[in-house]
Amino acid sequence: xxxxxxxxxxxxxxxxxxxxxxxxxxxxLMRFGAALEGPPGRLHGGHHAFVRTxxxxxxxxAHERTRTFPCEIDVSLQQxxxxxxxxxxxxxxxxxxxxxxxxxxFEGTDRLSAHARSIANRPLLDATALDHWxxxxxxxxxxxxxxxxxxxTIHLSRDVAWLECRDPARTLPGSQHAALVEPDGSLxxxxxxxxxxxxxxxxxxxxxxxxxxxxxxxxxxxxxxIPGKTHLVCIADRTRIEEIEESxxxxxxxxxxxxxxxxxxxxxxxxxxxxxxxxxxxxxxxxDPAKFEALRKMRRIRKDL
Numbered sequence: 001x002x003x004x005x006x007x008x009x010x011x012x013x014x015x016x017x018x019x020x021x022x023x024x025x026x027x028x029l030m031r032f033g034a035a036l037e038g039p040p041g042r043l044h045g046g047h048h049a050f051v052r053t054x055x056x057x058x059x060x061x062a063h064e065r066t067r068t069f070p071c072e073i074d075v076s077l078q079q080x081x082x083x084x085x086x087x088x089x090x091x092x093x094x095x096x097x098x099x100x101x102x103x104x105x106f107e108g109t110d111r112l113s114a115h116a117r118s119i120a121n122r123p124l125l126d127a128t129a130l131d132h133w134x135x136x137x138x139x140x141x142x143x144x145x146x147x148x149x150x151x152x153t154i155h156l157s158r159d160v161a162w163l164e165c166r167d168p169a170r171t172l173p174g175s176q177h178a179a180l181v182e183p184d185g186s187l188x189x190x191x192x193x194x195x196x197x198x199x200x201x202x203x204x205x206x207x208x209x210x211x212x213x214x215x216x217x218x219x220x221x222x223x224x225x226i227p228g229k230t231h232l233v234c235i236a237d238r239t240r241i242e243e244i245e246e247s248x249x250x251x252x253x254x255x256x257x258x259x260x261x262x263x264x265x266x267x268x269x270x271x272x273x274x275x276x277x278x279x280x281x282x283x284x285x286x287x288d289p290a291k292f293e294a295l296r297k298m299r300r301i302r303k304d305l
Contacts, residue, residue: 028089031086069224070121124279185227214283215285
């Protein structure tokens with residue numbers, strides 16, 4: 001099953017009721033196909049941001065699909081979600097004129113809570129912010145190192161991590177980029193969330209050189225569709241990585257240094273830095289070798305990529 005087949009068959013059961021205050025409560029079941037794998041046997045972190053919010057929003061009968069974008073997504077990933085298994089979810093949706101918002105929980109736990117809402121239809125970044133990202137990116141070229149992952153190249157420098165994409169179905173036919181091209185040739189929210197997650201996690205992970213997992217994703221999505229031939233650059237700012245002091249996860253000691261939870265700012269822009277299609281933060285935590293039994297398998301996967 002392809003990624004898009006898996007995404008099109010997510011919701012296997014769905015029911016909704018309207019409260020007296022006009023809110024809609026929904027519950028149902030989802031199944032995540034193997035094509036959506038990230039950690040062994042579990043849902044890819046970037047897919048969490050998409051599947052736990054937008055498919056549910058657009059299943060709500062009171063929601064107008066044309067109003068879904070632009071939007072903001074805030075997703076907690078404090079627990080993994082298994083593949084090829086029925087997973088329960090519940091949601092509460094509210095709409096007020098031109099705006100909407102939804103809260104969801106999976107598996108009945110706040111460790112898998114998410115919030116999404118509509119935002120104003122205006123540029124995600126102003127000219128000053130775009131100039132900052134452009135300067136940061138251009139000063140880092142050609143990069144200090146690079147590596148292949150999922151069929152595309154990730155570049156690293158002291159200040160940024162980045163990947164590029166242009167017409168992936170033609171230029172990178174065997175890549176994850178190409179697999180995420182929509183049937184109409186565009187790049188949609190599933191592409192955006194997975195690539196921002198990948199580059200945000202890499203920005204932190206490259207410092208540790210150790211397996212890590214995403215614990216939180218915050219993303220603003222400016223549009224539903226990006227033309228597939230658009231020359232895109234996905235960037236994480238390594239100069240602004242923030243340590244999360246209030247994290248509930250204990251630091252992990254790696255080669256004599258303790259690493260805790262940290263988040264990296266990320267952006268998806270066109271190569272001319274005239275428009276931001278998405279922006280946000282990706283939070284990650286290192287895998288604890290003493291507790292994570294799939295560590296060796298993860299290392300084998302990374303070695304083979």
